[in-house]
Amino acid sequence: MKHVVMFSGGVGSWAAARRVVDTHGPDDVTLLFTDTLIEDEDLYRFLEDAARDLGVPVTRIAEGRTPWEVFFDERFLGNSRIDPCSKILKREMAARWLTAHCDPEDTRVYVGIDWTESHRYTRLAARHAANGWTYLAPLCDPPLQMKQQFLDDLRARGIAPPRLYRMGFSHNNCGGFCVKGGHGHFALLLQHLPDRYRLHEAKEQELRAYLGKDVSILTDTIGGTKRPLTLQAFRERIEAGFEFDRFDLGGCGCFAGAETV
Numbered sequence: 432m433k434h435v436v437m438f439s440g441g442v443g444s445w446a447a448a449r450r451v452v453d454t455h456g457p458d459d460v461t462l463l464f465t466d467t468l469i470e471d472e473d474l475y476r477f478l479e480d481a482a483r484d485l486g487v488p489v490t491r492i493a494e495g496r497t498p499w500e501v502f503f504d505e506r507f508l509g510n511s512r513i514d515p516c517s518k519i520l521k522r523e524m525a526a527r528w529l530t531a532h533c534d535p536e537d538t539r540v541y542v543g544i545d546w547t548e549s550h551r552y553t554r555l556a557a558r559h560a561a562n563g564w565t566y567l568a569p570l571c572d573p574p575l576q577m578k579q580q581f582l583d584d585l586r587a588r589g590i591a592p593p594r595l596y597r598m599g600f601s602h603n604n605c606g607g608f609c610v611k612g613g614h615g616h617f618a619l620l621l622q623h624l625p626d627r628y629r630l631h632e633a634k635e636q637e638l639r640a641y642l643g644k645d646v647s648i649l650t651d652t653i654g655g656t657k658r659p660l661t662l663q664a665f666r667e668r669i670e671a672g673f674e675f676d677r678f679d680l681g682g683c684g685c686f687a688g689a690e691t692v
Contacts, residue, residue: 451541471594615681635663
C-alpha cells in the first residue's frame with residue numbers, strides 16, 4: 432500500500448504525515464508538495480526540517496505558473512468563492528501526479544484537515560471517491576488535537592514553526608497571499624510584509640486594466656451592499672485609520688475547493 436500525504440508546508444500536513452509514518456513506517460510514504468512559485472522563503476526551510484523529522488524526502492511538483500499568471504491566462508481574478516489558482520496549480524497537478532505514479536486500488540491519500548473542519552474533508556473525500564481514490568484525514572480521528580498542540584509538538588521535536596504562523600497568519604501557503612483571505616488576512620500581509628502586499632496590489636490593478644472590469648479579491652460590505660474593494664483601496668483605508676474586521680481571516684482550503692471555475 433502506498434501512502435501519499437498532501438504536504439502543503441502547513442503544520443496540519445506535518446501532523447497528518449507524522450501520524451501516517453508512525454502507523455505505517457516511512458518506506459511507502461510520499462510527501463507531495465505542489466509549489467505555486469510564490470511561497471514564503473521560510474516554507475522551504477520548514478519542508479526540509481519536517482521531512483527530515485519524518486524520514487521521508489519531499490516530492491516537489493510545479494505547474495510552472497504563479498497564481499497571477501493563471502489569473503491572466505484564465506481571464507479571471509480568483510476570489511473567496513472561486514479559486515482557479517488552487518484548481519490548476521494544486522488540485523489538477525496533484526491529480527495528474529497520482530494518476531501517473533499510483534493505482535487507486537493500492538494507494539491512500541492523506542490531507543492535513545483536522546476535526547474542527549471535518550466538513551471540508553467529507554466534501555473532498557466524496558468527490559475523489561467518485562473517481563476511485565481513497566482520501567483520509569488522520570487529524571479528524573482521535574486523539575483530537577488543536578492547532579496549538581501541533582505547533583507545540585513541532586517545537587518539542589526541535590522544529591521551528593513556519594514564520595507566517597508567528598506573524599498571525601492562519602496558513603503557510605502562497606507567501607501569505609490567498610484569494611480566499613478576508614480583510615484581517617490582508618491586513619496582516621500589509622503589516623508584516625508590506626512589499627509583498629504592494630506587489631499583489633499592483634498585480635490586481637494590472638489585471639483589472641487587462642480585463643477592463645471592476646473586479647477585486649476583497650469585498651466591501653459597508654452600508655449592507657456588496658461591492659468590489661481593491662487591495663489599493665483597502666490599504667488606503669487602513670492608512671487613514673478606518674476600522675476593519677480583524678477576525679475576518681478567510682481560509683485557504685486549496686485541496687477542498689470546488690473543481691470547476
